[in-house]
Amino acid sequence: MEGTPVTKKDIVKTLAERFGLSQVDAKKVVQGTFDAIVETLVGNGRIELRNFGVFEVKVRKPRKARNPRTGEEVFVAEKRVVT
Numbered sequence: 001m002e003g004t005p006v007t008k009k010d011i012v013k014t015l016a017e018r019f020g021l022s023q024v025d026a027k028k029v030v031q032g033t034f035d036a037i038v039e040t041l042v043g044n045g046r047i048e049l050r051n052f053g054v055f056e057v058k059v060r061k062p063r064k065a066r067n068p069r070t071g072e073e074v075f076v077a078e079k080r081v082v083t
Contacts, residue, residue: 008034041082058083 008030016026037055040047046056062078 055082057081 012023012026012030015021016023037047041055041057048054057080060079060081063076065074065076067074
């Protein structure tokens with residue numbers, strides 16, 4: 001189904017079927033992989049996975065925005081995002 005987001009549960013199910021693992025074991029592998037990616041991003045700010053993509057942490061500057069319901073001006077603090 002094109003346009004349907006893939007969830008972690010979908011990845012776990014696919015790996016379990018493909019490699020003959022239980023879903024519990026596949027979930028441990030998937031979670032461990034995600035944890036390692038997050039730890040690398042926190043420590044280094046960038047991770048490059050060949051034939052997949054590059055992820056890096058960027059800083060968004062603080063800014064003024066508006067609450068769409070009330071129109072009130074609000075301050076949005078600086079934050080780090082993964083791109």
